[in-house]
Amino acid sequence: MKRLIDWLHRAEDVLLILLLLAMIVLAGVDIIARTVFGGGIVWISPLLRVMVLWLGLLGALMATRTREHIAIDLINRLGGDTLKRLSGVVTSVFAAIVCGLIAWHAQEFVKGSFEYGDIAFSQVPAWPLQLVIPLAFGLMALRFAIQSLGIALHGSTDPEASA
Amino acid sequence: ATLKIATLAPDGTNWMKLMRQAARDIKKDTDGRVKIKYFPGGVQGSDKSVLRKMRIRQLQGGAISTGAMAQIANASLIYNLPFTFRNLDEVRAIRAEFDPIIKQALADKGFEVLGLSEGGFAYLMSDQALKTSDDVRSRKVWVPEGDQVSLSIFEAGNVEPISLPVSDVYTSLQTGLINTIAATPSAAIALQWHTKLQYATDFPLVFLFGMMVVDQRAFDKLSDADQQVVRQTMASAFKAMDSQNQKDERGARAALQQNGMQFVELSAEDKALWQQLADKALTELKAQNVYPADIYQRLQQRIEAFRNQQTATAE
């Protein structure tokens, strides 16, 4: 189990770094094509926009490992350990449910996209590009769920132990 | 039932006013059974987003560009190919025969077409007088993102255009990232692009169309009588819109000239050269099955016949 999780983390890291580097290189290629060869490459900007979505969701997935999401977190600062633990469990379960709901409806949506033959740009079908939405939200739901267990059992989100 | 219909057209335009009037008429004539709620100004997202929202039934309809509908049924594109029409009379002469073909092609894909609306001729506009494709080659030409037809025409003329979203065009014209566009006079004025451009090539590049489509699943839920009311009211609204649009385009052209834009005349040879380029692009697009070649050929024959008839009556 631990090895599987390590492998998953490593895969996410590598994909994220490759995507970011590819973005920089592709955007650079586009500029060179436009300024030196007189015309841009038409599929680059729509591809870059999809990469933004992928990078964002992968980054969010990574932030979920260590629970680094934008939050207000007022009660935790005022309350004691029990309250902290309780709110930790409740908010994690809540986030898991929200992510799970989005993931479920997103996979329905991607299925529809596949059936209708939705086109993203040029001749590229949209569904493989949209697949990142259910995948990322599904994994986030899983991570939040495991964290809620971790907090309930050990009183903290051990980033090593959570997926 | 409420039909929620999205469009990129901004609120307050003549187009939206006529649309809202049609909605009021429909509500009245169906005793409130059919209500139409509009979402103008692109607040529901791009044409593609609107189509996705129709698929999941959040929206029941949209006023959508023919380019976006062409990915669903390529017959949507037959009016939108370069240099097909030379004037509005030619457009009007063939619509009775070809509108039903487009409607049927989309009906086969589950869309009820409530109306096709004429959007006016697009012209090349630039900061310099452009006559031949050689002139265009020295310019920085904008094409809308995802507009395959325009892209093919320019590439056929060895022009490498710059693809940008509509939202970036004004700034890009101002900074000089681009200096040549193709647009209808009314769009150029509405988006204020004309303030950065001084010349228009007086040879219509392409005739623009838009269409309002409704999800067949939603439309079928209305009673036959109500469907008839919606169809008829919308049909007459679209008719009124076409003549309104004709007026708007004429007004816009005059306004452009008033603002100092010069319309550059082309010689017959220049026009023939452009036509050659278009033919080259069309052959390429035909190979990619972008438009239905057989229907388009028939359309060209009808226009040719109409032109001959016009010259005959003129003599």
Next chain:
Amino acid sequence: MSILVPLILLLLALAGAPLFAVIGASALWGFYQTEVDLQVMAVEIYRVAEMPVLIAIPLFTFAGYLLGESKAPQRLVRITDAFLGWMPGGLAIVALAACALFTAFTGASGVTIVALGALLVPALQKAGYRQQFNLGLVTTSGSLGLLFAPSLPLILYGVVAQQMALDTPVSIDDLFLAGLIPGGLMLLALSVYAALQPRDSHKTEHKFDKAEAWAAIKDSAWEIPLPVVVLGGIYSGFFAVSEAAAITALYVLIVTVLIRGEISFTKLPGVMRDSMKLVGAILLILAVSLASTNYMIDAGIPEQIFAFIQQHVSDGFTFLLLLTLFLLVLGMMLDIFSAIVIMIPIILPIAVQYGIHPVHLGILFLANMQLGYFTPPVGMNLFIASFRFNQPVMTLYRATLPFFFILLATVLIITYVPELSLMLL
């Protein structure tokens, strides 16, 4: 029931639930209530891939993190100290102006805070300013600049207003001119506040020293071309904004890693991951906000609130006052583009009846929206800054409060003195 769900969501937010989950849940709940298929969440999230302006976010953020991790902040302090050391508030004023220009072409999406903040907060700290002030300044500056050309909201306002076929035409060029003085006034007010800030005693103003100035220039030789290339490139039409972002990222990557070697190859993946975590956190909130905005549009909520307000209006003065309040709330609820497209066609005809010039309305509308980005408790930029600088949101509330009141005062001046917007036309 209708009050219970928002209450629970509020409690969850205060208990530290991720904000994206709270916003997402409110959208899910709203759509569920109005019987819209919840697949709409995915449609809205996918719209992130249809917004060209967003391409700049990961690229600028990455560049900002690299600069922040390198010794660039020290060099920035040195060079501003050498040239503007004689001036009270020198670095702070430079920071304000830089943020305003950056926001003018990237929009107020928080990228200014993330990209420039990484550089400016440590620099301001080294220059001896209080941490509270530094945080407040950078958070506030994240939306400063919406009134300056070529800001997209200004262009969009021009296009939408032009459609209304008013007696007074609204040209985008006029809006660009009209924004100069009100935007400048905001900058000036904050600059004065910055100049009055106390700094650590040993870092007080000093005279200009030629030798030190030259040494500082040589020290920053690799950084100096950056603003020239980015700003010059965009304003001269050589680059589009997304291209400038790519150039910046590539240039900064080469300089910090290969040339200066201040970030090692082993450290680089960590910087990439950290920067993309932040991009993820921001884009995730943006994505679910698109969904919640869409729910409100679908249910016609902004129109209903405005109709309610309109009932209590009798004259131009009250109209403007209530409009200011309404716009502050609207700025917190909707993204700026939706707000313009939905509300301007409704507000503008009424405003014209009260004798408000359409160009003036555009400026005050955007000035208010700008304030909404850091209006406590839910202005988006407060959360982004809280995350980026690893500070509790409460600290950000306190830090931005003086800035908020200063800008609120300038917004009221801009609102009630139309000449400021109109005198350059």
